[in-house]
Amino acid sequence: MTAASPPPAPQSRGGRWIQHWDPEDETFWNTTGEKIARRNLLFSVLSEHIGFSIWTMWSVLVLFMGPEYGLTPADKFLLTSMVTLVGAVVRVPYTFAVAVFGGRNWTIVSAGLLLVPTVAAFAVMEPGTSFSTFLLVGLLAGIGGGNFASSMTNINAYFPLRKKGWALGLNAGGGNIGVPVIQLAALAIIGASGGPRVLLGIYIPLIVVAAVLSALYMDNLASVKNDTGAAKDAARDAHTWIMSFLYIGTFGSFIGYSFAFGQVLQNQFDRTPLEAAYVTFIGPLLGSLIRPVGGSLADRYGGARITLWNFVGMGAATAVLIVASMQESLVLFTVAFVVLFVLTGLGNGSTYKMIPGIFQAKALAKGLRGEEAAAYGRRLSGASMGLIGAVGALGGVGINLAFRQSFLSYGSGTGAFVAFLACYAVCFAVTWAVYLRRPADRAGDTSTAPEEKPQLSYARV
Structure with a gap:
């Protein structure tokens, strides 16, 4: 089968470019595509993982910053905000850098850029530094x-629709786990009487x-074109925008x-930095590890159904937190x-x-089929992921x-x-109303309406 031949076409456009990519073709996927996709997924996860660690390093650094740094709790919350x-x-x-430069090329650049905030934080992390300096260096982080947005857009193009929930969940979960990893590293450093510069020096x-590693083992997909029309x-x-709102509820x-x-x-229960560090990593760790499970459950039962009941659980847990x-x-x-978490x-x-399920369903409702429908779904879902993220x-x-x-008004987080x-109550209502409510009021629509609505409401999304 000739579909298996295209993978390595490195000379085009100055890098490792794959000219033909059709993951929805099972023969291509089984003989060629899956191996390449998994390899790119692995190194995408690594880069995104470190990106998350650098992004969230200030959640750890502020725990190191005692009274000698002269920062109030309000200053620290403003800094992390x-x-x-x-x-x-x-x-x-x-998100759009992937289409401009290629997934591999941009992963190399975005990984290298992480040196800027890390080295800058290493240089200024000491008592006596002004809050405005800390804020400026924090902004760099x-x-x-x-890295999450470019990584997800890139990996979305590699996998067939039936595998996207698992692949995107694994990619994002591997990135998210950078949060507890840097918190665990900080715990080890605090326990060993180290300081924030030791933590930064490790990264x-x-x-x-x-x-x-991204330069050595990743690829660019020539089929991912620079398409401003998609954006x-x-x-x-x-x-x-509906999915952006729901993602505020989950990822936000x-x-x-x-x-x-x-x-x-620290502020509500008077925990020391070491006592706080002992537990802060647990929630992000478990939340990161279970993200691929959420994607897999969505592949099997429908993302809207899982999301709906998940908001019920989040509301219940928040009610317990209030108590x-x-x-x-x-x-x-x-x-x-x-x-x-x-x-x-x-x-x-x-x-x-x-996200990819919604746009694939819209493609089918338009009468598109096969690779044409898949290309439509990839185009819009890839563009929307950056906005949603x-x-x-x-x-x-x-x-x-x-x-x-x-804390300023009440002295607690209640x-x-x-x-x-x-x-979370509003997120629940939106999920049900848009994606799960039966469209009985549209029973008189033309033949495309009954076909479109189930696609947007159940297993396909």
Whole structure:
């Protein structure tokens, strides 16, 4: 079969470019595609993993920064909010960089760029540095958040629709796990009486290794063209913004809590940096590990169904947190927070699986079939992922600002948790109304309507 021949076509356009890629063709996938896709997935995960670690390193560094640094709790929440904001904003250009430069090429560049915030933090991390300097250097760390968007857009193009939930979940989960890994590294360093510069020094050579391995073992797909029309079409599609809102509820919660958990333990329960570090990594670790499970469940049962019931669970866990916060029960608070982290990870996987499913369903509703439908779905889902990932990450900004205001106003995080509970209730209602409510009111539509709605409402998304 000639479909197996194209994989290595390295000379075109100055890099390792694969000219033909058709993962929906089972013969191509089984003989050639799967091996290449898995190899690219592996090194994409590595680069994204380190990117997440660098993005969230300030959630750890602020635990090191005692009274001698002169920062108030409000200063620290503002600092982590701004780092999260930059990570959200840069996801948009990072998404389209894959089409401009190629997935392999941009992974090399984006991995190398992580040296900038890491070296800068290494240089300024000492008492006496002004808050404005810390804030500026913290903003640089936001570029680590962009690696997620480019990585997900790249990997989305490699896998067939039936494998996307698993592949995207594994890719994102492997990246997300960079959060607990840097927190565990910090715990080991604190326990060994090390300092923040030791932590930063460990990551500098790891960044170089990730960039080199990406150069050696990853590929570019020539079929992923620079298509500004796809971005415009995705931005005009209502589902892009609906899914952005749902992703605020899942990933926004995950990244926001990852930055804030340790600070809440310190400020509300008077935990020392070491005591906080002993538990802060557990939630992000479990939430990262379960993300591929969320994607796999979505592959099997439908992302909308998993997402809907996941928001029910997130609301219940948040209600328990409110009770624990009011009763000042550290044990109940910690357990409920870890459960909430797990549910954010599960929801991350299920919501991201919905994205390619929605656009594939829209392609089928338009009458497209086969590779034409798959190409339409890849084009719009790849473009929308950057917008959805960026808006979703803004939820992390909101969470840190909500905690900041809650501590300023009430001296605890209870007020913030009440706001989060209301947000999850709205996310539940939107998921049901848009993707799961039976369209009985449209029974009189033309023949395309009954075909389109089930695609958007059940297993296909």
